[in-house]
Amino acid sequence: MCHIEINGRVAKAKVGETLLEVLRREGVSVPTLCNVEGLNPTGACRMCVVEVEGRGNLVPSCAFPVSDGMKIRTHSAKAVQARKTIVELLLSSHPDDCNYCARNGNCELQNLAAELGVRQRRYLGKHKKMKVDVANPSLVRDPEKCILCGRCVRVCEEIQNVGAIDFIGRGSDSTVGTAFNEGLNVSSCINCGQCSLVCPTGALVEKRSIEDVMTALADPKKYVVVQHAPSVSVTLAEEFGVRPGTDIDPQMVAALRRLGFDRVFDTSFSADLTIMEEATELVTRLTGGGVLPMMTSCSPGWIKFVEQYYPNMIPNLSTCKSPQQMLGAIIKSFFAKREGLNPKDIVSVSIMPCTAKKFEAGRSEMIVDDVPDVDFVLTTRELAQLIKMHGIDIENLPGETADNPFGERSSAGKLFGGSGGVMEAAIRTAYFMVTGEEMDDLKIPALRTSKGRKEAKMKVGELELGVAVVSGLANARKLLDEIVEEQRTDIHFIEVMTCPGGCVSGGGQPINLSSETVKARQKVLYKLDQQEVLRTSHQNPAVARLYKEFLGKPNGEKPHRLLHTTYVERTNVLK
Amino acid sequence: MTTEAKVTAILARYTDAKRDALIPILQEVQEACGYLSKEAVIQIGAYLNLPTSKIYGVATFYNQFRFQPVGDYHIQVCRGTACHVKGSSGVFDRFSRDLGISDGETSKDGKFSLEVVSCIGACGLAPVIAVNGEFHAKLVDDDATRIVKTYKKEAAKKGEQK
Structure with missing residues (x-):
């Protein structure tokens, strides 16, 4: 422990921690650009510079360790001026198209320019023309807007262990790009969109489907249905200035109806359906000598990751489609028939926390006879935009409930929205399938921590079940390598979510970088589970009805045709 | 000899190589093949366990590397x-x-x-x-x-x- 002086006030600090950490704790706000919580500092952008008494030059607080007796001034004229100059220099080569930018109003560079009072163009840099990369189904990359902070590069490499992008070239010619400057579509990009969450500007944004959806909604010949993922209702409010950790499911459903969707369904319903299929598959594998450990298949970024890097483990992946695709398939088959609709006249839209879902919906396995399970995927951010565009005052809407027959859900299905949720939901149902009884306590505390990797052992009837939950693909890679190298056989079931923390921090969610936000979002899901009466997927009456009227038995012939899928080894990507 | 064979022969001399061997390998491959082809970069990446984007990033940092064969x-x-x-x-x-x-x-x-x-x-x-x-x-x-x-x-x- 040591003491330092910040702007004349004494503060306690631990030796070895960075100045920025102390400043944040003390409530002193210093702007940052290249800094990402949880990753090593690079000190690249110099936005966080402060004055340290006795030193001639300014120091970057993100990368500068504290020492006893240090006296710092965070907002001296010199420091503020330096920050302002940095922003002015960044702006000097930045395209002046804020009004046309996806991040207009939510751009860190724009905010900094406003905060620091940049009112005049003092520097005129060379403006380089670069091509916008639109080839990827999930993300659009506009290198002209890139300020080279490197956050996307580090997240892609350190959190996801993918490394689809890196710094290319040198000096003033540097760009963030892919190998051989190819499109992201042929790179190893897994479409997770974590880069779009950390990008301070509009250089990496989701590929919009808003216009497609609006066209469909305006077409009287089309029957437009929408489903919304479990995590969307607990994050959407943030886009309207409500603090993180607020569930607005009823208002969101009402808003979707006002947007003109003919039916509003809940993906949490098909999460319950997924659990019926997946738990059955797990029990079959466990008792029938199938390939173990079984790995979940809900997260499309993770699926592409396995297809690229661990093709030998494709047999370990559950063959279940994700909840999005399951509901899509049921809508275009069972629902279409029931309502007397031609599947080709149905436009199936899903609201997802995820950019990779856009990729998933376009996978060839998900399109049968030219009819895709899901036609368009909107991220949470896009839905917010759509709601704002249509002047819907979502906060003051009277709440409504989702439509039958796919509106009823258990809280197990809702838990899919966060890391550990699929596992808890699956165990609840697998336990019932094996023992014929419900678990005494449905909550599994070991799986509810905010760690990137969690493991638990439990007894399910006679079976000794070992489970692991990971989020963030660097964690997944470590676990897979361990299983292969150490030949671990004590783990039977693995839940993997691509994004750290799960869908609540998915690449399509409202842009808010703090880990506290992610925790708050997750907490609501647990609260909803706590308050719910219907807490297991197998007790969901709507799911039971669907099996009775249409699907038959879990893992039966019809479910296999509609609700299960196959995977391919991907050799044609630049990995 | 094919590019693959040339690169394989070079990599064979770098047993247990880590990322710090990247630049000498790139130099040798360019010497042998005249330039750094996509195939060569992918092969080197697989060997060193490095993403191709990283290798391309390093190679474009230096003037000495080229990604197309030289002309007549x-x-x-x-x-x-x-x-x-x-x-x-x-x-x-x-x-x-x-x-x-x-x-x-x-x-x-x-x-x-x-x-x-x-x-x-x-x-x-x-x-x-x-x-x-x-x-x-x-x-x-x-x-x-x-x-x-x-x-x-x-x-x-x-x-x-x-």
């Missing part, structure tokens, strides 16, 4: 201080315009490649260029056009003889 006529334009002062950027631009290629690139027919080099030690002849090692001194922009024409003719003649 490899034009090196000196951009050392003396040549720069004497107007070598104009000469380079003219080559670039006439050939339709930029620094580090090779024309589609494989005949010409263009490269900017730092001082080649002939400051007295500035601005100077070398074509397959043959020097052309004290150039003005129009000389570039003339030189391209001369070599195009020569290339055509060679083609006829074949």
Whole structure:
């Protein structure tokens, strides 16, 4: 422990921690650009510079360790001026198209320019023309807007262990790009969109489907249905200035109806359906000598990751489609028939926390006879935009409930929205399938921590079940390598979510970088589970009805045709 | 020998290599293959457990690496201080315009490649260029056009003889 002086006030600090950490704790706000919580500092952008008494030059607080007796001034004229100059220099080569930018109003560079009072163009840099990369189904990359902070590069490499992008070239010619400057579509990009969450500007944004959806909604010949993922209702409010950790499911459903969707369904319903299929598959594998450990298949970024890097483990992946695709398939088959609709006249839209879902919906396995399970995927951010565009005052809407027959859900299905949720939901149902009884306590505390990797052992009837939950693909890679190298056989079931923390921090969610936000979002899901009466997927009456009227038995012939899928080894990507 | 075989032979000499062996490997591969092809970079990446984007990033940081084979006529334009002062950027631009290629690139027919080099030690002849090692001194922009024409003719003649 040591003491330092910040702007004349004494503060306690631990030796070895960075100045920025102390400043944040003390409530002193210093702007940052290249800094990402949880990753090593690079000190690249110099936005966080402060004055340290006795030193001639300014120091970057993100990368500068504290020492006893240090006296710092965070907002001296010199420091503020330096920050302002940095922003002015960044702006000097930045395209002046804020009004046309996806991040207009939510751009860190724009905010900094406003905060620091940049009112005049003092520097005129060379403006380089670069091509916008639109080839990827999930993300659009506009290198002209890139300020080279490197956050996307580090997240892609350190959190996801993918490394689809890196710094290319040198000096003033540097760009963030892919190998051989190819499109992201042929790179190893897994479409997770974590880069779009950390990008301070509009250089990496989701590929919009808003216009497609609006066209469909305006077409009287089309029957437009929408489903919304479990995590969307607990994050959407943030886009309207409500603090993180607020569930607005009823208002969101009402808003979707006002947007003109003919039916509003809940993906949490098909999460319950997924659990019926997946738990059955797990029990079959466990008792029938199938390939173990079984790995979940809900997260499309993770699926592409396995297809690229661990093709030998494709047999370990559950063959279940994700909840999005399951509901899509049921809508275009069972629902279409029931309502007397031609599947080709149905436009199936899903609201997802995820950019990779856009990729998933376009996978060839998900399109049968030219009819895709899901036609368009909107991220949470896009839905917010759509709601704002249509002047819907979502906060003051009277709440409504989702439509039958796919509106009823258990809280197990809702838990899919966060890391550990699929596992808890699956165990609840697998336990019932094996023992014929419900678990005494449905909550599994070991799986509810905010760690990137969690493991638990439990007894399910006679079976000794070992489970692991990971989020963030660097964690997944470590676990897979361990299983292969150490030949671990004590783990039977693995839940993997691509994004750290799960869908609540998915690449399509409202842009808010703090880990506290992610925790708050997750907490609501647990609260909803706590308050719910219907807490297991197998007790969901709507799911039971669907099996009775249409699907038959879990893992039966019809479910296999509609609700299960196959995977391919991907050799044609630049990995 | 195929690219793959050449790269395999080079990598065989780097047992247990880690990422710090990347640059020497890239140098050897370029020496053996003339340039760094996509296939070679993928193979090196798989061996060192590095993403191709990282390798491409490192390789583009240095002027010495190229990603296309050199042309039959490899034009090196000196951009050392003396040549720069004497107007070598104009000469380079003219080559670039006439050939339709930029620094580090090779024309589609494989005949010409263009490269900017730092001082080649002939400051007295500035601005100077070398074509397959043959020097052309004290150039003005129009000389570039003339030189391209001369070599195009020569290339055509060679083609006829074949």
